[in-house]
Amino acid sequence: MFTFILKRIGVAIPTLFILVLLSFFLMQMAPGSPFTGDFNMPPEILANLEAKYHLDKPLWQQFAYYLKDLLHGDLGPSFKYKDYTVNELVAQSFPVSITIGALAFLFTVIMGVGLGTLAALRQNSWIDYTVMTFSMVGVVLPSFVIAPLMVLIFSISLKWLPAGGWNDGSWQNMVLPVAAMAILYVAAVARIMRSSMIETLNSNFIRTARAKGLPRRHIIFKHALKPALLPVVSYLGPAFVGIITGSVVIETVFGLPGIGQHFVNGALNRDYSLVLGLTIIIGSLTILFTAVVDILYGLIDPKIRVGG
Amino acid sequence: MATITVNKMVKEESHKAVENFSEKLEIEGRSLWADARRRFLSNKAAVASMIVLVAVTLLIIFGPMASQFTYDEIDWANMAAPPSMETGHFFGTDHLGRDLFVRTLEGGRISFMVGAMGALVAVIIGTIYGSMAGFLGGRIDNLMMRALEILQSFPFMFLVILMITFFGRSILLIFIAIGAVSWLDMARIVRGQTLSLKSKEFVEAAIISGASSTQIIFRHLIPNLLGIVVVYASLLVPGMILFESFLSFLGLGVQEPMTSWGALVNEGATSMEVAIWQLAFPTSFLVITLFCFNFIGDGLRDALDPKDR
Numbered sequence: 288m289f290t291f292i293l294k295r296i297g298v299a300i301p302t303l304f305i306l307v308l309l310s311f312f313l314m315q316m317a318p319g320s321p322f323t324g325d326f327n328m329p330p331e332i333l334a335n336l337e338a339k340y341h342l343d344k345p346l347w348q349q350f351a352y353y354l355k356d357l358l359h360g361d362l363g364p365s366f367k368y369k370d371y372t373v374n375e376l377v378a379q380s381f382p383v384s385i386t387i388g389a390l391a392f393l394f395t396v397i398m399g400v401g402l403g404t405l406a407a408l409r410q411n412s413w414i415d416y417t418v419m420t421f422s423m424v425g426v427v428l429p430s431f432v433i434a435p436l437m438v439l440i441f442s443i444s445l446k447w448l449p450a451g452g453w454n455d456g457s458w459q460n461m462v463l464p465v466a467a468m469a470i471l472y473v474a475a476v477a478r479i480m481r482s483s484m485i486e487t488l489n490s491n492f493i494r495t496a497r498a499k500g501l502p503r504r505h506i507i508f509k510h511a512l513k514p515a516l517l518p519v520v521s522y523l524g525p526a527f528v529g530i531i532t533g534s535v536v537i538e539t540v541f542g543l544p545g546i547g548q549h550f551v552n553g554a555l556n557r558d559y560s561l562v563l564g565l566t567i568i569i570g571s572l573t574i575l576f577t578a579v580v581d582i583l584y585g586l587i588d589p590k591i592r593v594g595g
Numbered sequence: 596m597a598t599i600t601v602n603k604m605v606k607e608e609s610h611k612a613v614e615n616f617s618e619k620l621e622i623e624g625r626s627l628w629a630d631a632r633r634r635f636l637s638n639k640a641a642v643a644s645m646i647v648l649v650a651v652t653l654l655i656i657f658g659p660m661a662s663q664f665t666y667d668e669i670d671w672a673n674m675a676a677p678p679s680m681e682t683g684h685f686f687g688t689d690h691l692g693r694d695l696f697v698r699t700l701e702g703g704r705i706s707f708m709v710g711a712m713g714a715l716v717a718v719i720i721g722t723i724y725g726s727m728a729g730f731l732g733g734r735i736d737n738l739m740m741r742a743l744e745i746l747q748s749f750p751f752m753f754l755v756i757l758m759i760t761f762f763g764r765s766i767l768l769i770f771i772a773i774g775a776v777s778w779l780d781m782a783r784i785v786r787g788q789t790l791s792l793k794s795k796e797f798v799e800a801a802i803i804s805g806a807s808s809t810q811i812i813f814r815h816l817i818p819n820l821l822g823i824v825v826v827y828a829s830l831l832v833p834g835m836i837l838f839e840s841f842l843s844f845l846g847l848g849v850q851e852p853m854t855s856w857g858a859l860v861n862e863g864a865t866s867m868e869v870a871i872w873q874l875a876f877p878t879s880f881l882v883i884t885l886f887c888f889n890f891i892g893d894g895l896r897d898a899l900d901p902k903d904r
Binding site for chain 1 (some may be wrong): 604741744745748749750753754756757758759761762763833837840841844845846847857860861863864867868871874878881883885886889899
């Protein structure tokens with residue numbers, strides 16, 4: 288088990304490093320410097336500025352400086368929002384994104400597992416068909432189509448919920464974004480859960496449990512649920528990545544003041560340091576989360592540990 | 596004596612019958628592909644999707660010619676006009692007075708190009724990388740797979756947005772990005788398949804009968820890989836289309852006045868309260884295309900990949 292964890296971390300750390308390295312050198316390759324712009328600076332001032340940001344040093348030293356700042360948690364100043372550092376912008380917007388994202392993730396797991404189990408237990412009934420149709424639609428429809436449609440139905444036609452905004456995190460403002468973000472993954476999890484539950488229920492140890500005369504509820508919750516959850520756990524990593532990526536779209540559609548908005552605006556305004564910082568933060572989060580899920584999976588399923 | 600002749604006759608007859616039978620067998624015998632085609636054609640959803648997709652493709656290729664407008668032409672008399680046959684704007688116009696029929700189809704061209712490109716890169720790079728890793732095995736395989744693992748745990752969408760920040764928006768960048776992502780899964784799948792094929796009896800038989808390794812690869816391995824490659828290439832296409840639409844929706848994809856389905860959905864979403872057709876047409880095209888590709892991919896998988904049946 289220990290070697291398995293070490294091995295998994297052995298993949299995560301180089302990935303993180305390559306992410307930082309790649310992002311940094313992509314920025315170096317970009318045409319122009321941050322100081323070539325609206326007006327011509329006197330060469331002395333330019334030299335001073337370059338000295339301040341270590342731009343006069345050779346490339347590998349610049350990278351070392353950047354890495355040093357990064358390890359101290361300093362992402363540098365924003366190029367576009369004057370007087371703001373990237374850290375401040377992240378600190379403002381991160382809570383919004385994390386709230387929405389965590390809720391969507393929770394909703395995904397609970398609804399997905401619930402619906403999938405329900406469909407498996409009532410196989411080939413109308414519940415099963417409804418869940419499966421819903422999950423087919425959910426898998427194909429992208430979030431940027433679902434979100435506007437939800438606004439159209441629930442905000443504009445029915446006027447039940449606000450169409451956007453954050454409003455200091457009141458629950459009415461959160462319902463639609465969380466639902467729009469989660470629906471795709473609820474569908475995917477339900478699909479996976481259904482097929483794995485059906486497979487588990489057909490296996491020998493369940494038959495034994497039934498032969499012993501255990502109550503149905505006991506069989507499902509005590510015996511079938513854990514092995515049936517395995518494929519779902521392995522899907523949580525990709526689902527997390529998807530939810531984080533999708534949050535960019537969702538925040539744009541609903542006008543939420545989260546990280547996604549900074550990301551898009553930063554890309555449109557070409558705010559190098561902001562997008563670079565956000566990429567590194569989100570990238571590290573993703574890589575870490577995937578590693579944690581993999582390790583978790585190894586803890587639950589001994590086959591992975593030995594084989595992988 | 597007589598019995599022997601009779602016996603002989605019977606034998607001859609049965610020989611003939613066997614010969615006849617085997618000849619007939621040869622006529623009725625089906626190759627893997629004929630079998631697959633038959634299975635695919637019996638899948639109604641896949642066939643219907645195929646027909647719809649061909650129709651959409653033809654519309655995308657020839658549709659713009661049927662309209663009197665071009666995708667960037669502004670019709671000052673009909674701004675944000677609803678669909679109508681009289682004005683010639685079959686799908687209406689956007690808020691700048693550009694014809695949505697032509698723009699939707701023009702956006703479809705981008706989507707199809709992106710999808711085809713992703714599939715092509717996946718087939719070429721993914722197959723070569725995967726079969727190499729699988730065939731060479733050992734330490735090289737280990738190293739190649741580690742590299743793949745690292746690439747796969749990258750949050751690619753964000754890296755692409757980062758690249759767009761640095762180099763500006765361009766369709767070329769999107770193509771590069773899609774090329775970079777699309778082959779990863781394919782390589783993994785092809786490697787697994789190669790590994791299992793390598794130890795099959797028919798490869799052993801080929802080795803024993805003295806076939807060279809290039810012969811083995813081209814005569815025995817690649818035809819057997821082809822099925823799975825086709826299946827996953829077709830399942831990949833909707834993902835690639837989504838990737839591009841996602842970026843375009845955020846305004847990070849193709850540049851005005853060119854357009855794509857993602858960009859059109861975004862424009863439509865901002866004006867859906869007053870002009871629902873601006874959202875409805877691009878969305879339906881996108882969704883129908885995605886559904887079709889998914890059904891066709893599933894159909895191909897059922898037809899070509901016996902493992903999942």
